[in-house]
Amino acid sequence: MTFKRGSFILIDYVARVKETGEVFDTTLEEEARKHEIYRADVFYEPMLVVLGEGWVVKGLEEALMEMNVGEKKTVEVPPEKGFGRRDPSKIRLVPLRMFRGETGLRPGARVEYRGMTATVRSISAGRVQLDFNPPLAGKTLVYEVEVKEEITDPLGKIKALLHRRLPSVPVDKFSLSLESGVLTVKMPGETYMLDGIQFIKRGFAGDVLRFLPEVSKIVFVEEYARRVEAKPEEAKTAEKPEEKPASEEPS
Incomplete structure (x- = not known):
């Protein structure tokens, strides 16, 4: 019996980028350590998903709707059902001086600029190329997913x-x-x-x-x-006098 919109399910998954095989997310601690993406502030355990609420990417959610408890499946998610296609208009050149004092500024770094998060694509000639697309935009994703439980x-x-x-x-x-x-x-x-x-x-x-x-x-x-x-132990109302040893009788 498949699920419906509003179903509460718990899932485990390992998520990869199809083109590179890079694991970028998982609910399994062993997999996180294996692929060197382990974070101490993350709780590695089955993830709650309320179907139809967009708590996972659209392509994965559609696949989950057709699964059953205990079932495992490999799901391929195209960009339009994942994090979207890359939008060239979201790539901008900004003056390097805007990041004066910024440590760790290098290609691939995530930075804040005017209240938005971007990925540094390149640094040259006093300019920084910033990409405001989501890091996984334009990528095909592969999820190895298992439905662990339905909560009713x-x-x-x-x-x-x-x-x-x-x-x-x-x-x-x-x-x-x-x-x-x-x-x-x-x-x-x-x-x-x-x-x-x-x-x-x-x-x-x-x-x-x-x-x-x-x-x-x-x-x-x-x-x-x-x-x-x-409460302190109550003081004794009266202390018994010390008993003296009995004197010896004269022989």
């Missing part, structure tokens, strides 16, 4: 959405309950002061309200309790 129950979907937004905290540290359309999320203490936690909560709430019609309201709970200090 509401609480399972909620947990998956929460983990997607906050992968650094194990989802089993949250207490979740859904009753009469109200989802209550009891937050673990380690999340209270996390950077960006309010944006994370807002994003998670938006996801849940969008994808789960059975949820009409979300309540986040943080608990703070008075710290009870350990």
Whole structure:
């Protein structure tokens, strides 16, 4: 049985550029290390995809719609269903002086220019050629993909959405309950002061309200309790007098 728009699935994949064989992305730590693209800040685990939402490139998403749980497939994605064709109008020459003080400026480097990210194509005669196309634009991609699981129950979907937004905290540290359309999320203490936690909560709430019609309201709970200090051992009301050894009887 194939999937439909809105299905929640977990996938593993290895993604390559067809022309060069270069691996540029994967959910598998072993593959990331093997191809020297491992990053310590990335969580290597099956990726959540809600089909029809554009969370993966169009060509891969179309293939996933026709797959089943446990199925593996090699999917070739042309540029128009991947990161698009390269647009020559997005290649510009800018004065080298605009990058005065910039370290690591070299062909292939990614730089920020006027609020946009570009790839340095060349440096010559006091000018820098910048390419504002996505790095994979114009390339045919090959995905080796496996559908690991489909999530169908509401609480399972909620947990998956929460983990997607906050992968650094194990989802089993949250207490979740859904009753009469109200989802209550009891937050673990380690999340209270996390950077960006309010944006994370807002994003998670938006996801849940969008994808789960059975949820009409979300309540986040943080608990703070008075710290009870350990009481010192109560002093003895009276100390027994030291017993003196009995005197010897005269013989």
